[in-house]
Amino acid sequence: AQSVTQPDIHITVSEGASLELRCNYSYGATPYLFWYVQSPGQGLQLLLKYFSGDTLVQGIKGFEAEFKRSQSSFNLRKPSVHWSDAAEYFCAVGAESSASKIIFGSGTRLSIRP
Amino acid sequence: DTGVSQDPRHKITKRGQNVTFRCDPISEHNRLYWYRQTLGQGPEFLTYFQNEAQLEKSRLLSDRFSAERPKGSFSTLEIQRTEQGDSAMYLCASSHRTENTEAFFGQGTRLTVV
Numbered sequence: 001a002q003s004v005t006q007p008d009i010h011i012t013v014s015e016g017a018s019l020e021l022r023c024n025y026s027y028g029a030t031p032y033l034f035w036y037v038q039s040p041g042q043g044l045q046l047l048l049k050y051f052s053g054d055t056l057v058q059g060i061k062g063f064e065a066e067f068k069r070s071q072s073s074f075n076l077r078k079p080s081v082h083w084s085d086a087a088e089y090f091c092a093v094g095a096e097s098s099a100s101k102i103i104f105g106s107g108t109r110l111s112i113r114p
Numbered sequence: 115d116t117g118v119s120q121d122p123r124h125k126i127t128k129r130g131q132n133v134t135f136r137c138d139p140i141s142e143h144n145r146l147y148w149y150r151q152t153l154g155q156g157p158e159f160l161t162y163f164q165n166e167a168q169l170e171k172s173r174l175l176s177d178r179f180s181a182e183r184p185k186g187s188f189s190t191l192e193i194q195r196t197e198q199g200d201s202a203m204y205l206c207a208s209s210h211r212t213e214n215t216e217a218f219f220g221q222g223t224r225l226t227v228v
Binding site for chain 2: 004032034036041042043044045046049090092095101102103104105106107
C-alpha cells in the first residue's frame, strides 16, 4: 500500500532564508505526487504536482519540488521564505495510480522567524 | 465556477445528535471524495463517488456514517449518534473523470462534538 512520510513535524526558518521540507513515499510504480498547503482552519491548496516528465516541478508562490526515484523522495523547496508562508504543508501520493484519491503525510508545520 | 463548496463551515453538536454536511463539487467534475482530518494529522480518505455510485468506503467509515450523492451532483455526509471522537475537519474534494487529474478541495466543515 502507498504511504507518505514527512519526518519533520515542525520547522522554523528566518524570513528570507531558504526552505526545504522533506517527503518520502512508498509506492511500487511511478507515483503521482503532490504538495498541498493549509492555513489554519482552511482547506487545502495545491502548490504543485508531479505526474511524469521533468523531475523538477515548479509550483505557485515560488515553490518547487524535485522527484528523486532512487531516494523515493519529493522534497519541497523555496529559495527565500516570506512570513505569509507560515502554514501546514502536506506531501501526498496518488493512491493506486489515481491522481485524485490521495494518501497524505502527517504534515510539517512551518513557522517563520521575523 | 467558484470551486468546491462545503456547508456549513462550522458545526457544534451535542454528543448523540445527528449531523449532515453538504458538498457541492466543481460542476463538470464527476468524482467526489470525502476526507476526515483530525488535529495535527493529514487528511484521511473516507469514501468516493463516481457520479452517483459510491465506489469505495474506507474502514474508517463506521456504520454511523453514511454518504450519498443522489443525482451525481452534490453530496451529503451524515453522522448519526455523534461521539466526541467524531470531532474533526471534514473535507470534500472533486476531480474530473480522467484518472490523471488532481482533486480540488473545499474549505471543509469543522465539526465539534461536545
